[in-house]
Amino acid sequence: MDFEVRRDRRPQGPRKLARERAAYLQLVNEGYSYKEACQIVGVNPRTGKRWRNGRNPVGKHKGAPPITAAEPPLLPSSPRPPSRYLHEEDRIVIADRRREGASVRDIARELERSPSTISRELRRNAHPASGEYRPHAAQRRCDERRPRPKASKIAVNSELRRFVQHHLDLCWSPEQISNALKKRFPDRPEMHVVHETIYQALYIQARGGLRREVAAALRTGRAMRKPHRQADRRRSRAVKDMVNISQRPAEVADRAVPGHWEGDLIIGKDGKSVIGTLVERATRYVMLLHLPATHDAVSVRDALVHTVGTLPAHLVMSLTWDQGSEMAAHRSFTIATNIPVYFCDPASPWQRGSNENTNGLLRQYFPKGTDLSVHDRDRLEAVAAELNSRPRKTLGWETPAERLAKLLTSSE
Template sequence: MSIAVVKFSSRLVAGVVQSFWQQVADGSRFEEAGESVGWSVTTVRRELRSSGGVRPRRGRTLTGRSLSFDEREQIALLRGKESVREIARRLGRAPSTISRELRRNADEVYYYRATTAHARAHARAARPKTAKLKSNEALRKEVEKRLGKKDSPVQIAGRLRKNHPNNPEMWVSHETIYQSLYLESRGGLKRELVKNLRTGRTLRKPQRRPDERRGRIQGMVMIADRPAEVEDRAVPGHWEGDLIVGKDGKTAIGTVVERTTGFLMLVHVPADQNRAEAVRDGLISKMGALPDELRRSLTWDQGIEMSRHKEVKIAADIDIYFCDPHSPWQRGSNENINGLLRQYFPKGTDLSIYSQTDLDYVAHELNDRPRQRFDFCTPNEMIRTFLLR
């Protein structure tokens, strides 16, 4: 069987693609989601054109049956150095899986490259099932007729079940209708019928306006309402916080820095826990342990991880303020410390491997580092000075 040649790009890597679409589903703008997974604006546009604005199914619920791109990179690294059985042992795979991968996706003379192999596997796996609206002419004509009358896909799906209660062949979900209109690979319906939908869009979009951040954080108190004493850094106890994000946006660490002293605290965010709940629990633990005079306010950006901010405010007894959208300079201290932290946690790192003990050690190292703005005193010394007054 001949396989179509496919040029490798990160758009073939399910983990990257699904991370992008999950962030869109969570309310991020396309550009924001693209930036977080390392895509240029051009790559984002290509993804939207090819998908029709519909989140792809491939890779959405990975079972581990297929080799990932990371595993193929490991195979390429170990090939020629280790036996097939040793490679399989390291990856936790069957030896037959590795030998089959090398046989199917290696170049001539058994030369194996992860990018080429992944592209070939991606092309081989593209065996789409014939869409119901393509194979069932009577159903397709009925759907097209109702779209022509400007019925919505939800109305069409409901009416078909009502009109044909004993004939499942004449049933179709509203999502299938949308995908047949917007996604070229699904097909079946005339593309021009999209103009009969309420929106008339040729590209499917999230149900929100581009400048709207609906459904993200309720009850925010904005930075404009923050006390004036925060600005001159004369009074300690005002903090700035954010997340640094790891590989594919799937792991994160909370970073909180005190504006006056530069004192840093790091918050463990378990990868297997809801991020908003993990940030809430971590902040309550860290901020709640501070003396009253060091627990005045916390300023954060509008990331969804702070959707439980009211619980943090009550439990830790601290006022919480939010920056304006796309205004990182409003958390200047935190942005600077996050840059320093990349020495310890480079971009693309799996941050879930670090425990709270590991994070406390890194925070201690940075808090013991002399700072020029404090005449080369350390944040540890600065914060002790304020506490002893």
Template sequence: MSYCELTMTERSTLQVALAQQMSFRAIAKLLKRAPSTISSEVRRHARTRQHYQANKAQDNRHYRRLLCRPKRKLLPGKERFELITHMLKKYLSPEQIAGQLKTMDIPSLRDAYVCKETIYTAIYALPVGQLRHELIHCLRHGRSQRKPRTGGVDRRGQIPERVSIHLRPPEVHKRVIPGHWEGDLIKGKNNASAVGTLVELTSGYVMLVKMNGATATAAVEGCAALNRMPLSLRKTMTYDQGKEMARHAEITQNTGVGIYFCDPHSPWQRGANENINGLIRQYLPKGTDLSVYSQAELDEIALSLNMRPRKRFGFKCPIERLTKVMLATENKKAATH
């Protein structure tokens, strides 16, 4: 249990009790405090028991709090604050500003350096008004409030028995053997509708799946689309930690696909899928109600993407690439037998 300082009411009660010659232990019992708290309070604020005054003790407490409080490094109107404001208005990030302040040699600003967190704190501590609005607008994301810092801890509900991406077979990263997929959901207007996206890593082949929401049940039903592919093309799938994958063991049982989960807030671990989602948004823009699209229409969009030439494949399309990779794999198997 954390310590709580004596209140003004408790100090007044203490003063009266001391005047009545009550012992520290009796006063502590009356105030429901530790005897050491009472003796420390009296020793700190008075020469003797008879000299203790509640109002003076309270004033001393306020004075000590002011002394121990560190002075703010960035105050409006000061030269350092004006310099940082000028740099913010040139759309430098707080991190870039902090880095430049380290290298500056300005006689009047010998101690100009402040870290990026100090800059962020100073901006968001400004009173509501034109200056605060203007400086927040200069930040890259321009949020009116800071997002809470989680310290790397994922606060979402945990997916039971999930397997980390770091345990994924090394062959997946090499993108040589077909059958390894990355998956995701793209959501429609007000997050009320969703479409499942799947991309095969060796070929960039895309599948779009109509979803009945973003629930675990919808994910089980949607991932059944993988059964359209031959068994040799159903090895693994890498997904983020969205709660819709809570029933991943059931998906594995239904499709034979082993599912691996990325680290929290690490979209680059599914780079192929993130890239293809950007292309899909050309057909299904943000803010669109995705529930109006039938599976046939989504298949047409997927076909269009699968016929799109890709630079990394020498401008061959994913369908050509998938066919070529599958053929090479079959020939290799035949040769070994």
């Protein structure tokens, strides 16, 4: 195909890409993949995605509806380049060769396709009553199954939509909701969606019919996705007599033995208020330290001693922390509790991965830039209890509270 719209790839400014949009839509309707259509028209795949699904208004940028078939066709019919999809010409060859008695592998070799592609085509698009393969009817069936853009599964199923909305209101993640749907409705595939479908329903205009305010229930609180960037590196702080994480027993690293904890602080507005966090590595059980007045080394030590004292001794065997000055009194903590403290390397948050992940979850309850001193001890216990009652993928969809209860029962 000799269609070339954009030889000049400089930014287009306010000029609308009307011809490109119409050409892109025509190519998609003719059976090209999204990626192929973008390559032919000369646009970024993200641009094609915005054309298909529309765009929400963000800041100064206006929203836009999805493109429709009303756009006039701009491309003449012409022989297609190789595509991952079968075209009508391919289906005519399949029908002719089947009447001649050719095998599936012979047809696949002639069309330069996988034998499974031909086998699947014959199975899916043959006449439902007679089983005869008719190429033009097969093409119609294929076209009917592939309208673009497709209606979202969540948008057309009110029961599914209510289930998703309810659990988002309970602060469940889309992946947790997806797994809960499979467990709750094992024999109803119309109630099964992957977590990406839920994200699409929240982030993309007119894709899912979910209330826009439900997006606030996501842990990030964002209405748009944010690309991952490398985190700012933190300067190490000197803590005397530190025991490095490299000297931590191997049983801690593989999470085979419960009782090893990771800790950190989450910081409030202007660095004036904090909440301490503790996470057990094997069960992901969370405990929060109440630090309403100050977070100096003595206050953190006393809060840690009080908190770990509520647990059986065999469930508190070590503590891993970063090199923050709040742990300057770690030696006196170890003397008081007989619990060794290990310190991570500078700028290495992955060495306390469970704790870092949990701190991200807690930000849904304690947003950045807010005063954390307003939360009393009862509020912290309620948040920890809610977090410990959420099913976790890494625990086989058990909750941290269930895992900890099993440990406590087995030790009795």
